[in-house]
Amino acid sequence: MLTNRQIKLINSLHSKKGRVENQLFLVEGEKAVLELIQSSIQIEFIVTSEHFAAKYEQSFSPIELYIEDEDLIQKLSTLVSNSFGFAVVSMSPFQFTLQYKEQITVVLDGIRDPGNLGTIIRICDWYGIKQIALSHDCTDIFNPKVIAASMGSFSRVKFEYVDLKNLFESNSHLPVLGALLNGDDIHQVIFPGECFLVFGNESNGIRPENIPYITQKVTIPRYGEAESLNVGISTAIFLDNLRRG
Numbered sequence: 001m002l003t004n005r006q007i008k009l010i011n012s013l014h015s016k017k018g019r020v021e022n023q024l025f026l027v028e029g030e031k032a033v034l035e036l037i038q039s040s041i042q043i044e045f046i047v048t049s050e051h052f053a054a055k056y057e058q059s060f061s062p063i064e065l066y067i068e069d070e071d072l073i074q075k076l077s078t079l080v081s082n083s084f085g086f087a088v089v090s091m092s093p094f095q096f097t098l099q100y101k102e103q104i105t106v107v108l109d110g111i112r113d114p115g116n117l118g119t120i121i122r123i124c125d126w127y128g129i130k131q132i133a134l135s136h137d138c139t140d141i142f143n144p145k146v147i148a149a150s151m152g153s154f155s156r157v158k159f160e161y162v163d164l165k166n167l168f169e170s171n172s173h174l175p176v177l178g179a180l181l182n183g184d185d186i187h188q189v190i191f192p193g194e195c196f197l198v199f200g201n202e203s204n205g206i207r208p209e210n211i212p213y214i215t216q217k218v219t220i221p222r223y224g225e226a227e228s229l230n231v232g233i234s235t236a237i238f239l240d241n242l243r244r245g
Contacts, residue, residue, distance in 0.1 A: 002047065002066050010047070010076050010088065016140045023091045025142035028077055030084040034059065035152040041093050048085035049073060078144040091142065096158045098131050100171050102194050104242065107133045107176075109164060109210055110201035111231060114139050118149020119232035120199075125153035127239040132159045133167055133196075168196070168213035176215045178206050179234050183217025191242040199231050199238075 002010075010026070012018030019025050024044060027036050030052070036043065037059050045064040053060065053067050070083050077086060098105065106124055111117050117139050124132060138161070139146065147154055168176060175195040198214060200206035206214070220229060220237050229237075 002068060002072075006045075006066075007076065010086075013088070014078055014144065016143070019091070019140070019142050024088055025091060025147065026078065026086050026144050027089050027147055028079050028082055028084075028086040028144060029148065032148065032152055033084065033087045036087055036089065036155065037063070039155045041155055042090040044088040044090060046085060046087045047073060047076065049083060052084050079148065094142075094159075096131075096160050098133060098158060098160045098162075100174060100194070100196075103131060104129055104191075104194065105131050105133055105196050106235065106239075107164065107167070107196045107198045108138050109135050109198060109206050110204070111138045111199070113202055114143045114145035115149045116202060116230065116232050117141065117143075118146040118151075118154075120235050121146070121150040121157050121159075122153040123232060123236045123239060124157050125150075127236075127243055129239060130158060132157060133164075134159060134161050135164050136161050164210055164213075168210070171196075176213050177218050177238075178211065178214035178216070179220070179238060180206065180211075180214070180217040181219055183219040186218050186220050186238065186241050189216070189218055189241065189245075191245050197235075197238055197242075199235055202231055 009022060012022060013024055013026050027033055033046065043063050045066060046060060047066045047068055049070050050067050053065060073085050074082055106129055121132065141159055175192045176198060177195055178198040179200065198206055220234060
């Protein structure tokens, strides 16, 4: 059974401050935890119910395991419904310094919604994009909602929080394509083999101070009456057109 100290630790991981102080984060739900077990990522311990402990006995065997009743699991979880449990995971394998040569890098400018960030990570994984650069004010990638929305893809896509001005100025030889409303029709764009693809904040788009670094503005043309597109959908459309090319 979990000790009071462990319960306090788990509850602390619901906040960014607790995650940073302990260098740990939560991975919640059956599918996400089982996929995590298959990776090389360090799992500190797993909390699950008696039913799932028996069901996945072989998978869990090398990992420290705590069996608790579903009421406590749900109380400790951030998910609306979680009868399976969760893993407490080390952040140590996630200290990346990205390299931009011969890479397509998705760059996120002020993405605040955890669901959007998790979806973008999952989309990048689907299209084989290996890395994401995030402005410092993007939401925390270890937020449980981001981890849940990424559906396991967080373990396969590298990321780094960076100063975007320094990023663009230090890599001025690379093309920078920005998702903007007044750009070239995406269906006519030839995407380069190495570049930055920049997506802006859900409400305000790419910040004005970053627009001068964009070497090609790209627009998804509108054929109907919708006011805007979700940033995750925009990312998927960009990456699909990139892969077609």
